[in-house]
Amino acid sequence: MDKEKVLHVENISKTFPGVKALNQISLDLFKGEVLVLAGENGAGKSTLVKILSGIYTADEGGRMILDGAEYTPKGIRDANEKGIYIIHQELNMIPDMTVTENLLLAQGLPKHKVKCFVNWKEADKQAQAIIDELDLNYDLHAKVETLSVANQQMLEISKTISQENAKVIIMDEPTASITGQETDKLFEYIKKLKKRGVSIIYISHRLEEIKRIGDRIIVLRDGTYVGEKDAVTVNVSEVIQMMVGREVTQYYPKSEHHAGDIVLEVEDLSLYKLVKNVSFQARKGEVLGIGGLVGAGRTELMRGIFGADKIASGRILLNGKPVRLTNPKVSVEHRIAFLTEDRKRLGLLMGQDIWFNVVISKLSKLGQHGFLTEGKGVKVAQSYKEKLNIRMPSPKTLVENLSGGNQQKVIFARWLFSDSDIIMFDEPTRGIDVGAKTEMYELIDQLVLDGKTVILISSDMMELMGISDRIAVMSNGSLTGILDRKDFTQERIMELALKGYLEK
Ligand SMILES: Nc1ncnc2c1ncn2[C@@H]1O[C@H](COP(=O)(O)OP(=O)(O)OP(=O)(O)O)[C@@H](O)[C@H]1O
Numbered sequence: 133m134d135k136e137k138v139l140h141v142e143n144i145s146k147t148f149p150g151v152k153a154l155n156q157i158s159l160d161l162f163k164g165e166v167l168v169l170a171g172e173n174g175a176g177k178s179t180l181v182k183i184l185s186g187i188y189t190a191d192e193g194g195r196m197i198l199d200g201a202e203y204t205p206k207g208i209r210d211a212n213e214k215g216i217y218i219i220h221q222e223l224n225m226i227p228d229m230t231v232t233e234n235l236l237l238a239q240g241l242p243k244h245k246v247k248c249f250v251n252w253k254e255a256d257k258q259a260q261a262i263i264d265e266l267d268l269n270y271d272l273h274a275k276v277e278t279l280s281v282a283n284q285q286m287l288e289i290s291k292t293i294s295q296e297n298a299k300v301i302i303m304d305e306p307t308a309s310i311t312g313q314e315t316d317k318l319f320e321y322i323k324k325l326k327k328r329g330v331s332i333i334y335i336s337h338r339l340e341e342i343k344r345i346g347d348r349i350i351v352l353r354d355g356t357y358v359g360e361k362d363a364v365t366v367n368v369s370e371v372i373q374m375m376v377g378r379e380v381t382q383y384y385p386k387s388e389h390h391a392g393d394i395v396l397e398v399e400d401l402s403l404y405k406l407v408k409n410v411s412f413q414a415r416k417g418e419v420l421g422i423g424g425l426v427g428a429g430r431t432e433l434m435r436g437i438f439g440a441d442k443i444a445s446g447r448i449l450l451n452g453k454p455v456r457l458t459n460p461k462v463s464v465e466h467r468i469a470f471l472t473e474d475r476k477r478l479g480l481l482m483g484q485d486i487w488f489n490v491v492i493s494k495l496s497k498l499g500q501h502g503f504l505t506e507g508k509g510v511k512v513a514q515s516y517k518e519k520l521n522i523r524m525p526s527p528k529t530l531v532e533n534l535s536g537g538n539q540q541k542v543i544f545a546r547w548l549f550s551d552s553d554i555i556m557f558d559e560p561t562r563g564i565d566v567g568a569k570t571e572m573y574e575l576i577d578q579l580v581l582d583g584k585t586v587i588l589i590s591s592d593m594m595e596l597m598g599i600s601d602r603i604a605v606m607s608n609g610s611l612t613g614i615l616d617r618k619d620f621t622q623e624r625i626m627e628l629a630l631k632g633y634l635e636k
């Protein structure tokens with residue numbers, strides 16, 4: 133079969149102040165194929181696809197050809213009209229608009245024929261048809277901000293793949309915040325798109341997906357092209373080697389932990405939403421993993437403990453004493469940290485420099501009476517840059533200019549700096565490359581050896597089993613069981629994760 137070229141990219145470069153994000157990248161994209169782009173955090177993947185989709189303009193000197201014609205998108209709309217769409221790495225829905233409004237925003241809401249009012253009935257019908265494609269069951273009139281991150285991501289995906297004139301759909305880490313079932317739905321749909329002749333550019337740090345969905349893989353490192361492989365025959369360790377330039381052998385570094393006294397007790401905790409009658413204890417010097425399906429109430433539980441959401445009933449005890457953690461500030465004073473999964477909305481201050489984002493949780497640590505000097509802040513950020521290998525031009529860069537994975541590392545640095553005793557991580561390695569993941573596991577291990585308590589929500593089963601000492605499993609808002617490390621098996625965890633849905 134002769135492969136038909138859809139897109140040709142030649143010598144594309146992109147320079148940001150202080151960073152050469154892309155250096156002379158050339159590639160071809162063929163009709164109906166899935167081209168995987170891989171590379172470490174900051175390698176230039178998002179920058180490249182933003183140029184393809186008209187969000188950024190490339191430096192002078194390169195060119196792009198779409199279906200035989202010169203392609204110089206003037207903006208994202210122009211790219212869309214020419215058939216190139218992108219699903220962003222970060223969520224892009226408008227939080228206080230409804231599901232229907234968000235889905236139809238780009239194309240416009242349908243109007244009544246005679247009067248020019250919006251025809252809401254028709255709008256809902258169209259919106260329903262879009263989400264039906266992926267079998268999603270959402271309330272069309274709910275504001276998007278009330279949906280979980282995973283559901284928002286699915287909505288974003290359904291919006292993009294419903295575009296009929298699409299020739300190329302770019303997916304920048306679409307599965308970072310969703311799990312098994314939803315990923316399956318997406319992959320089924322990608323197969324349909326391929327049959328229709330749509331080409332996909334697919335970015336993911338979940339390396340097992342390369343072989344599942346990819347046809348071809350291109351690896352970038354430091355903004356340059358490293359090489360290309362057949363995704364079906366390549367082996368994953370080869371890809372890792374190309375990405376990081378060295379071999380990564382031990383994925384889950386973990387020392388023997390000796391759990392001490394109980395530091396946190398949660399008794400019969402219920403929230404107003406989803407979470408009911410949860411009880412568990414966490415000890416000094418252990419990693420307590422929290423497993424379960426997306427939507428099981430894991431994030432909600434953590435938010436309740438942290439005081440980000442109101443609790444309906446139940447008690448929380450710290451070191452044996454009941455406490456009322458009525459808001460996050462109080463929790464931070466009690467030396468509890470919460471690293472959230474949604475870095476854009478809840479984690480980072482986007483208009484601020486990196487250093488400020490690092491030190492914000494502990495301003496008083498930097499000077500007497502809480503005075504904060506930029507110089508000190510920059511020094512702190514610089515030290516974490518080295519420890520966590522954060523790729524940034526300088527601590528005085530706006531945090532929004534960092535690559536997705538490096539933004540995640542900034543949040544990580546913030547909570548390390550806060551020097552908390554109990555650290556709750558919600559999907560901490562989401563969007564983090566393999567090399568950096570291992571670095572993070574080492575840091576978590578070190579925290580626990582230093583006597584901290586780590587509570588870890590993860591949808592990555594291997595990661596959860598790899599670094600936890602115990603795993604508590606949530607299902608449909610309830611805690612269905614706690615497993616000791618010797619009893620970890622995927623089957624046991626899945627069984628507990630489904631239990632709460634079967635008993636209904
Ligand atoms: N708007 C911007 N201004 C300044 N620098 C930027 C901007 N966007 C990206 N960069 C820099 O360009 C480099 C490449 O970033 P990019 O977002 O393309 O990486 P990535 O491969 O997508 O990484 P990740 O896997 O973490 O998402 C990084 O060093 C980043 O800090």
Ligand SMILES: [Mg+2]
Pocket residue numbers: 177178179221304535536537
């Ligand atoms: Mg990216």
